[in-house]
Amino acid sequence: MTKLGYYLAKRSVNKSQIAKRTGLTRARMNELTLTETSKLRAEELYLIALAINVNPCDMLGDICEGLMLVSEG
Template sequence: MAKETITKLGLYLSRKPLSQAKLARMTGISKDRISRLHVDLTTKPTIDEVYLISLALEVNLNEIAAFLCKDLKLRPKSEWDVTPSKKTK
């Protein structure tokens, strides 16, 4: 039996009162693509899709981006300016 999965975008969308079918009609994103964005962990939304979804849901794009990217962090500052040392003869 296949394990049920849900993507971060799928989780976000499941909390909104809009069906996948209506979201597809409003955005022009196919129903199949909307479904994959909900449950296929290998499917990544494009910025165009996220923008259209934000318009359909009438939410700020930053709200969705913050939810989708909440686990992302910059590398430690100590790694920012590391340049390879040059050996001189």
């Protein structure tokens, strides 16, 4: 499961409802929540955040928590 998948599961969100509200297909929602190699586009994150009534910046921060820049040297 992807970080987005865990994020939505933690909030008991119905992926089918999100798909309908955002215009994303259920197949794309499954890919974004189950396939580690999938790439979440900014537009998708924004629409999903709006669909579940959360601040897109907060959602991005939660999903990307732990990411760090590569140190130089």
